[in-house]
Amino acid sequence: MATATPTLRPLACWKSILRHSRQQKAITRSLTTLRAPERTAAPASRNSLPPVWQKLKVYPPPPSAAAASREPIKDFTNDQLRILDPTRARTNLFSKGNPEGAKVGDILLVRLKDGEPFAGVCINIRRRGVDTGILLRNQLTRVGVEMWYKIYSPNVEGIEVVQRKEKRARRARLTYMRKPKHDRGSVENIVYQYQRMKAGLRSKEDSNLGGKKKGKGRK
Known part of the structure; x- marks a missing residue:
């Protein structure tokens, strides 16, 4: 019957085991040689005062963001709207609750700071807070053109309702x-008439103001 051969471990394995045991011994020695805190002696008599223990300074927890703002996204959106639209003119123009606001099917004129103004039929109003936009459709050289405009964009100087x-x-x-069957076509003639009527009203107001100033001067 064959005898069982003892298992042999390499020399490196024994070195690692001995090194680990030496480290454990050093740790236990350092822990045992730590200086224990000095205890105050017991009071000699009943009239002597007990030892005074210093209290640790406990700091309060930081303020919770949830307690300061229940709806942070909504508050952030309102702050941005106050900056981009301080008069709330554009917000009221495209508000659902405003009966005199702009709606789909109206002809709108968008004036830009950098670029030519664009007018067209509003076929879509996407209300997304600061990202609110309108889609205008018009025909240029008998080709249908659609443009998206962000109403709170700094590049948009003004939005006017040409025709409801x-x-x-x-x-x-x-x-x-x-579709060609329902396409309204170009709205340039309607915009031209609107601008002409607006210019006439301005000239009348200027003439009235000028006549009033002359009358005051004669007196």
């Missing part, structure tokens, strides 16, 4: 106007 739709649209998006 007679009847309220039954849809939120007038995408059917892309």
